[in-house]
Amino acid sequence: MSFGSRTGFGLEFHVERDSQLLCVDVFLGGLHVNPWDNAFYPPLLVKKLKDELGRLRTPTVPPVLFTSPSAFFRLAESWMDDDAGAGLTPEAETALARCEFLDWGECTHQVTALAFPEGDRVHLVCRVYESGAAGGVEAPSEPTAVSVSRTAFTETLERGLAVAEREWSVRLAALRARGDLRDGGDMSGRPADGER
Template identity: 70%
Template sequence: MLFGSRTGFGLEFHVERDPGLLCVDVFVGGLHVNTWDNAFYPPLLVKKLKDELSRFRTPTAPPVGFTSPSEAFRIAESWMYDDASTGTSSGPEAALARCVFLEWGECTDEVTAFAFPDGDRIHLACRVRDGGGAAWGTEAGREPTVVSVSRTLLLETLERGLVIAEREWAARLAAIKARSDTGDGEDVSSVRSP
């Protein structure tokens, strides 16, 4: 099940792949950003999708310092990873860095992504990192993957993803509880709900 698009922003669910986790491929501008791991812990994914939805519900002006998605990405990435930050949370660099996106746990640990609001548009910019270290292709001249999508389309993609994530998590909890009730499974009290 693909929501959104692979060339814009997309979430492709593979609900049949794992009984305990939720397999979701994430795409930004044609880049598959989590090829190394797509098995999300369902309650974490539910929480993160809700968090992203709350961020983008209302049209917002671009952050201070925004000139273009590529340049904003360069500034925010540098501020976050090159120890350029002074520890202050003010200033244009910090404002751009607060637009961080896709911080959804282990499955997206290897991508640096930002979602820069711009009224009814959201500019997504990302780069995949090598083993948690420096970003792939950070050499001069290599731009991040950038795509602009309508805020409405981004919200629809996140909302549809949230419906599936909540439904699948509820089904998994019910299965765990059923196994627990019959003595065949784990103790459902040890599994937290989002």
């Protein structure tokens, strides 16, 4: 199941691949941002998709200090690395924090991504960090950037959320039917002690 587009923002679900996790490939500006690990923990993915929709569904003005997606991304990276960002105002730091995107757990740990809203557009910029041969981390020289309509962006997230919620409810029912959840297991999907 595919939603959105690989060249803009897209989610490709592979629900048949794992009985407990939810396999989803994430694409941004033609870049496959999680090729090393696409097996998400379903309740975490549900929560993260809801969070993204809550933040980015409504049209807003560009963030403080926004000049271009790539320039603002570099400023945000400096702020995240605690380099040049130390001199930012609290308002600018809050604006940068609101733009963080794809912080969806282990599957996206090697991605720094930001979503900058601007009216009816959302500018998406990311940089994927790859493990180097000596165990270090290397980054591509330029971030990947793309602008998409807010409508297409939110529809992709909404359709992805619907699949994630449905698949998690199916998996949760199967776990309960097999007795894999302890008595009193909650609907949040938090694993019991010793489970993944």
